[in-house]
Amino acid sequence: MKNLGWRQWLVVLAFVLVVCVTGLFAVRTVRRAIYWHYHQDEPIRPWMSLGYIAHSYSVPPWVLHQALGLPPRAGKPDRRPIREIAREQHRSVDQVIAILKDAIVHSRPPYPPPPDAPPDEGSPRGQPPAFTPGQTRGPIPPQQTPEPTQEPMRGRSP
Numbered sequence: 001m002k003n004l005g006w007r008q009w010l011v012v013l014a015f016v017l018v019v020c021v022t023g024l025f026a027v028r029t030v031r032r033a034i035y036w037h038y039h040q041d042e043p044i045r046p047w048m049s050l051g052y053i054a055h056s057y058s059v060p061p062w063v064l065h066q067a068l069g070l071p072p073r074a075g076k077p078d079r080r081p082i083r084e085i086a087r088e089q090h091r092s093v094d095q096v097i098a099i100l101k102d103a104i105v106h107s108r109p110p111y112p113p114p115p116d117a118p119p120d121e122g123s124p125r126g127q128p129p130a131f132t133p134g135q136t137r138g139p140i141p142p143q144q145t146p147e148p149t150q151e152p153m154r155g156r157s158p
Helices: 008-036 049-055 061-068 082-088 093-108
Strands: none
Touching: 049 061, 049 082, 049 093, 061 093, 082 093
C-alpha cells in the first residue's frame, strides 16, 4: 500500500466529514418523521404553540391565526403557547382550544371543498352524508339460506 500525501489525506478527511454531516442530517430527518408520525392530531394542550398545532393537524398556521383574530406577523413565526395567547385575549384556555378545534374542522375536507373541485355527487354541499360511521342503518335482515333438500343420495348405496 502506498503512503498518502497531505493532499490525499485532506481529500479523505473531507470525504469522512461529508459522510458524517450527511449521516447527522439523515438521522435528524428520520427522527422527525417518526416523531410526527406518532403525534398527528394530538389533543390540544395549553403549552402548545400555534405552529405545533398546525403541524400536528396538517393545517396552515395562518388558519389558526385568523381564527383567533391575531394580526399576521411578518418575519418570524409566533412561538407563544396558547396559554399566553388566551391570557392576552382575556379568554379562557378552553375557549381558545374550542376556537382552534372549530377552525381545524372547517379547514379540512369536506369543509369547504376547493373552489375548482366539483361538489361531491353523493352528498350535496351543506348536507351531512346519509350514513355516518357509528350510525346503524336499521335492522339487519336475516340471512337467506336455502332449505336443505331431502333427496336421496345417488351413486353409492349405504
